[in-house]
Amino acid sequence: MAVAESIVANDQDTGQSELALRLARTWRQPGGFWGWFCNTHHTDIGIRFMVTAFIFFLLGGMLAAMIRLQLIRPENSLMGPDLYNQVFTMHGSTMIFLFAVPLMFQGFGVYVVPLMCGARNIAFPRLNAFCYYLYVGGALVLWGGFLTNTGPDVGWFAYVPLSGPSYSPGHRADIWSQMITFTEVSALGVAICIATTILRYRAPGMTLNRMPILLWEKLVISMAVIFAMPAVMIASGLLLLDRLVGTHFFNPAEGGDVLLYQHLFWFFGHPEVYIIFLPGAAIISTLVECFSRRRIFGYTPIVVSVVATGFLGFSVWVHHMFATGLPQLSESFFTAASLMIVIPTGTQFFCWVATIWYGRLQLRLPMLWCFGFFFVFLIGGLSGVMLASVPVDLQVHDTYFVVAHFHYVLIGGALFPMFAGIYFWFPKMAGRMPSETLGKWHFWLFFIGFNITFFTLHFLGLRGMTRRIYTYSPDMHWQGLNVLASSGVVFMTAGLLVFLANVFHSMRVGAIAGNNPWGDAGLEWSMSSPPPPYNFLHVPTVSGRDPLWEDPPDQAIVVGLRDDIRETLVTHSLDAEPQHKDEDPGPSIWPFLTALSVSAAFVGSIFTAWAVPIGAVPVIATLIGWLWPRGESPTPLPTGESWLR
Amino acid sequence: MTAALSLVASHVLAQAKVLDPGRHHVLHPAAPQAGHIEWLYWFIFWILFAVFVLMIAAFAGAGAKARVVASGPLPIVEKDEEADHRAGWAVGSAMAITVATLFVVLVLSVVTGKRVEGLTSKNPVTIQVTGHQWWWEVSYPNSQADQTVTTANEIHVPVGSPIVILTNSKDVIHSFWAPNVTGKRDLLPGYSSAFWFEIDQPGIYHGQCAEFCGLQHAHMGFSIIAESVDEFQAWQQQQLKNAAEPSTSEAIRGREVFLTHACLMCHTIRGTDAGSRFGPDLTHVASRNMIASETLPNTAGALAGWIVDPQRIKPGTQMSPNPLSPDDLQAVVAYLQALH
Numbered sequence: 001m002a003v004a005e006s007i008v009a010n011d012q013d014t015g016q017s018e019l020a021l022r023l024a025r026t027w028r029q030p031g032g033f034w035g036w037f038c039n040t041h042h043t044d045i046g047i048r049f050m051v052t053a054f055i056f057f058l059l060g061g062m063l064a065a066m067i068r069l070q071l072i073r074p075e076n077s078l079m080g081p082d083l084y085n086q087v088f089t090m091h092g093s094t095m096i097f098l099f100a101v102p103l104m105f106q107g108f109g110v111y112v113v114p115l116m117c118g119a120r121n122i123a124f125p126r127l128n129a130f131c132y133y134l135y136v137g138g139a140l141v142l143w144g145g146f147l148t149n150t151g152p153d154v155g156w157f158a159y160v161p162l163s164g165p166s167y168s169p170g171h172r173a174d175i176w177s178q179m180i181t182f183t184e185v186s187a188l189g190v191a192i193c194i195a196t197t198i199l200r201y202r203a204p205g206m207t208l209n210r211m212p213i214l215l216w217e218k219l220v221i222s223m224a225v226i227f228a229m230p231a232v233m234i235a236s237g238l239l240l241l242d243r244l245v246g247t248h249f250f251n252p253a254e255g256g257d258v259l260l261y262q263h264l265f266w267f268f269g270h271p272e273v274y275i276i277f278l279p280g281a282a283i284i285s286t287l288v289e290c291f292s293r294r295r296i297f298g299y300t301p302i303v304v305s306v307v308a309t310g311f312l313g314f315s316v317w318v319h320h321m322f323a324t325g326l327p328q329l330s331e332s333f334f335t336a337a338s339l340m341i342v343i344p345t346g347t348q349f350f351c352w353v354a355t356i357w358y359g360r361l362q363l364r365l366p367m368l369w370c371f372g373f374f375f376v377f378l379i380g381g382l383s384g385v386m387l388a389s390v391p392v393d394l395q396v397h398d399t400y401f402v403v404a405h406f407h408y409v410l411i412g413g414a415l416f417p418m419f420a421g422i423y424f425w426f427p428k429m430a431g432r433m434p435s436e437t438l439g440k441w442h443f444w445l446f447f448i449g450f451n452i453t454f455f456t457l458h459f460l461g462l463r464g465m466t467r468r469i470y471t472y473s474p475d476m477h478w479q480g481l482n483v484l485a486s487s488g489v490v491f492m493t494a495g496l497l498v499f500l501a502n503v504f505h506s507m508r509v510g511a512i513a514g515n516n517p518w519g520d521a522g523l524e525w526s527m528s529s530p531p532p533p534y535n536f537l538h539v540p541t542v543s544g545r546d547p548l549w550e551d552p553p554d555q556a557i558v559v560g561l562r563d564d565i566r567e568t569l570v571t572h573s574l575d576a577e578p579q580h581k582d583e584d585p586g587p588s589i590w591p592f593l594t595a596l597s598v599s600a601a602f603v604g605s606i607f608t609a610w611a612v613p614i615g616a617v618p619v620i621a622t623l624i625g626w627l628w629p630r631g632e633s634p635t636p637l638p639t640g641e642s643w644l645r
Numbered sequence: 646m647t648a649a650l651s652l653v654a655s656h657v658l659a660q661a662k663v664l665d666p667g668r669h670h671v672l673h674p675a676a677p678q679a680g681h682i683e684w685l686y687w688f689i690f691w692i693l694f695a696v697f698v699l700m701i702a703a704f705a706g707a708g709a710k711a712r713v714v715a716s717g718p719l720p721i722v723e724k725d726e727e728a729d730h731r732a733g734w735a736v737g738s739a740m741a742i743t744v745a746t747l748f749v750v751l752v753l754s755v756v757t758g759k760r761v762e763g764l765t766s767k768n769p770v771t772i773q774v775t776g777h778q779w780w781w782e783v784s785y786p787n788s789q790a791d792q793t794v795t796t797a798n799e800i801h802v803p804v805g806s807p808i809v810i811l812t813n814s815k816d817v818i819h820s821f822w823a824p825n826v827t828g829k830r831d832l833l834p835g836y837s838s839a840f841w842f843e844i845d846q847p848g849i850y851h852g853q854c855a856e857f858c859g860l861q862h863a864h865m866g867f868s869i870i871a872e873s874v875d876e877f878q879a880w881q882q883q884q885l886k887n888a889a890e891p892s893t894s895e896a897i898r899g900r901e902v903f904l905t906h907a908c909l910m911c912h913t914i915r916g917t918d919a920g921s922r923f924g925p926d927l928t929h930v931a932s933r934n935m936i937a938s939e940t941l942p943n944t945a946g947a948l949a950g951w952i953v954d955p956q957r958i959k960p961g962t963q964m965s966p967n968p969l970s971p972d973d974l975q976a977v978v979a980y981l982q983a984l985h
Contacts, residue, residue: 080960081860081861081862081863081960081961082860082960082961085859085860154857155857159817159818159856159857161816161817161818161834162817162818162857162858162859166816167778167816167817167859252834252835253835256835257835258818258833258834258835258836259833259836290718292722293718293719293720293721293722294721294722295724297729297732297736298732298733298736301736323820323828323829323830323831323855323856324831324833324836325812325830325831325833325836325838325840328755328758328759328762331758332751332755332758335751335754335755336751339747339750339751340747342743342747343740343743343744343747346739346740346743347736347740349700350735350736350739350740351736353700353703353704353707354732354735354736355732356704356707356708357703357706357707357732358722358725358728358729358731358732359722360710360712360719360720360722361707361708361710361711361712362711362712362718362719363708363711363712367711371704371708374700374704375701375704378697378700378701379697382693382696382697383693385689385693385747385750386686386689386690386693388750388754389685389689389750389753389754389757390754390758391681391682391685391754391757391758391761391828392682392685392686392689392754393828394682394827394828394829394830395671395679395682395686395824395828395829396671397828397829397855398820398822398829398855398856398857399671399855461671462670462671462672463669463670463671464669464670464671464824464851464853466822466853466854466855467855467857468857468862469862469863470862470863471863472863473940476669517718518718519717519718519719519721549721
């Protein structure tokens with residue numbers, strides 16, 4: 001009996017490894033130099049997004065260090081206004097458009113969402129790869145401009161008329177506008193890929209009410225991107241028209257309107273804050289559950305909060321414009337809306353505390369970063385309540401108080417969760433564990449440095465130090481606090497160096513991670529680390545919110561998919577019932593070539609409007625190559641329950 | 646001699662007031678508007694401080710039970726209806742307290758907003774402030790054109806009277822902000838708006854442009870000089886006069902230099918041929934404490950340095966360098982310093 005069982009088991013093993021070989025052959029991504037540009041697998045593209053965005057985070061951080069160095073004493077001659085204005089514009093634009101959204105939403109989402117759904121690849125993998133190259137194109141345009149002394153110098157918000165043709169001659173503001181086009185098209189494309197993956201590629205059984213909170217948040221963010229990004233593209237597009245072909249959308253002398261731009265920009269700009277914060281909150285919800293060793297408390301309130309945040313995020317944009325002199329009634333409306341955001345965010349905080357309180361907390365490295373998030377984001381959220389009040393906002397708006405506030409919110413809401421998430425999913429991505437000792441050094445150095453720098457800025461703001469000034473008079477008595485603020489940079493830099501050392505060290509000699517080193521419940525921990533090119537040997541099914549914790553050992557698997565072509569399973573968006581099969585289009589050079597031709601058209605249109613019709617020709621040609629029909633369509637899904645085993 | 650000494654003394658005194666860090670501070674109100682906001686600030690601050698302490702205590706309490714186990718994950722906590730029930734009550738009560746607190750903040754905020762913005766007095770002093778890259782044009786409009794005072798960067802106001810500021814901008818967006826007085830207000834091209842304040846204590850309050858407006862955004866300061874009604878009226882009468890006739894030969898030559906060089910292309914000195922409105926009105930420039938939008942003290946040396954090479958002091962400023970001969974420069978400085 002025992003012998004017979006072991007034969008069966010062995011037989012299954014060989015069967016599985018043969019299946020694994022066949023799947024690996026089918027889903028293989030090409031290697032070599034050209035192969036790199038043909039890759040369309042979401043884990044590879046996701047990691048590329050994250051690595052590229054992290055490089056721009058380091059570059060943006062260097063600009064921040066330059067700013068702190070310039071302000072270390074009054075009338076400093078390190079930088080003149082021309083360079084300083086470029087540096088702070090580049091810092092803001094890099095951090096928002098090239099780092100925060102690409103890493104937290106695009107890179108991280110592209111990597112983890114299909115794994116959490118139980119899918120073999122992301123939906124529209126070629127579009128996804130195209131979006132990566134387009135993002136790189138935008139980043140190169142912005143930094144290429146900066147390195148050739150054509151960096152934008154009108155602020156990351158580029159208010160008109162300062163950024164208009166009369167007050168910003170040359171191509172600096174054009175480069176900013178076109179960088180927006182690049183990165184926002186990229187974000188829109190990825191939002192479509194992620195939303196489709198979540199709605200159509202979920203494993204059978206993962207109904208909407210069983211979806212991990214992280215997937216809910218990614219879905220809400222994707223929707224927010226789809227509704228918010230067009231506003232900023234219209235704003236920057238109209239600005240480009242004003243500058244390039246002489247329209248007068250924003251020229252008050254010809255009946256244009258300078259406030260229209262601000263409304264369009266902040267209609268994007270405030271949801272953008274939640275597009276950056278919600279991925280952080282998603283990571284926190286995942287990690288709190290895993291390290292409290294209990295299912296998260298308040299799944300439904302948290303999901304409702306996340307959806308509510310997505311909607312409310314669109315009703316608060318005017319609080320960036322209180323100083324423009326609005327009627328009191330509309331000010332009160334936007335104060336109320338801004339305060340209302342506290343309710344869903346507070347709900348999440350309370351549910352996290354309850355989960356930890358009634359759980360069995362294990363203070364591993366990623367959880368330490370979660371506690372950093374709780375502290376830092378709490379301060380940022382509370383100072384945000386102050387800013388929602390119109391009278392207080394009118395005093396501290398555009399001062400270093402606001403700078404302190406949004407660094408607490410953005411670094412607290414994105415960077416601390418990002419490091420928590422990197423340490424948490426590093427074993428999955430690299431197959432090896434990060435060093436806890438180095439990670440703790442990284443945490444304490446960064447946490448202390450961050451608070452020294454940014455807590456100090458609150459006081460500078462109350463003492464009347466306005467933003468975006470390249471120098472100040474000794475009479476203002478701001479030097480002491482500025483020196484203190486700048487000294488925190490040393491600690492943060494040291495922390496980041498420890499982090500880089502940790503990554504490079506752990507990638508080579510870290511302990512082997514295994515499938516599920518943290519004992520988490522998500523589907524992404526069910527396959528080997530790093531995941532094979534086909535992700536799942538058998539597409540899984542789930543029967544609960546925490547599959548690896550709750551599902552029985554004999555949980556059914558999907559068997560109706562072919563292993564000789566790249567078949568994926570498409571399920572119903574609400575109840576995740578299998579509907580049909582789709583074929584993954586596989587690796588292709590066309591997304592890269594299309595991104596190249598689109599980039600050429602975008603860059604050309606900085607200089608002449610003719611680049612649009614002429615540049616359209618290669619774009620159409622590459623799109624034809626991309627969309628060329630591929631022949632056979634997938635076999636139909638077997639009827640009944642025969643796709644399950 | 647004594648007059649000159651007292652003038653110097655008053656300048657030093659004025660400088661000393663500007664140097665005081667309390668003259669540019671959100672939490673040192675000199676006007677009821679800033680006072681109401683300061684009260685609201687501290688009220689919200691203490692509420693939030695209490696929230697902060699409670700939240701940190703909750704996290705510390707929850708985290709205190711943590712176990713640092715490096716080898717492998719702990720087992721999963723069994724489902725516990727009782728615990729979930731208690732957690733539900735705790736989270737629900739915390740939510741209720743949050744909503745109530747937010748409601749208090751909202752009501753106080755709206756009430757304070759009304760107190761800051763509502764103007765009741767019938768006879769305010771009206772001042773038109775127009776933003777330029779990178780200075781402030783200040784005028785006291787009057788139905789009779791010759792009764793309109795025009796000056797720059799230094800706003801004289803009577804203590805205890807309501808002041809209405811009308812805003813506008815000639816080029817890009819600027820923002821008018823004197824923290825001791827009241828909150829900021831943007832100066833938008835194509836829009837005009839109005840707000841008001843009233844100052845309790847005489848003194849010089851510093852202000853600064855708060856909306857990024859280009860290269861010299863950092864050097865776009867102004868001051869509000871609050872003085873007694875008598876002093877204010879005396880100042881206004883003095884400002885209404887045409888420019889003083891130069892009395893020394895050097896100053897007479899200085900006027901000649903002014904009117905035959907680039908100066909008159911941009912500046913007005915009423916009573917002379919210089920009548921351009923591109924730059925600040927210099928008719929009574931010597932009555933101001935500072936020049937170049939609060940960048941330099943109004944001394945002979947600073948004035949000479951500014952005239953010769955303004956681009957060194959404010960790189961990007963609209964004023965071009967004036968390579969005058971030393972004699973011409975001295976003469977023109979002497980002339981300007983006589984324009985009280």
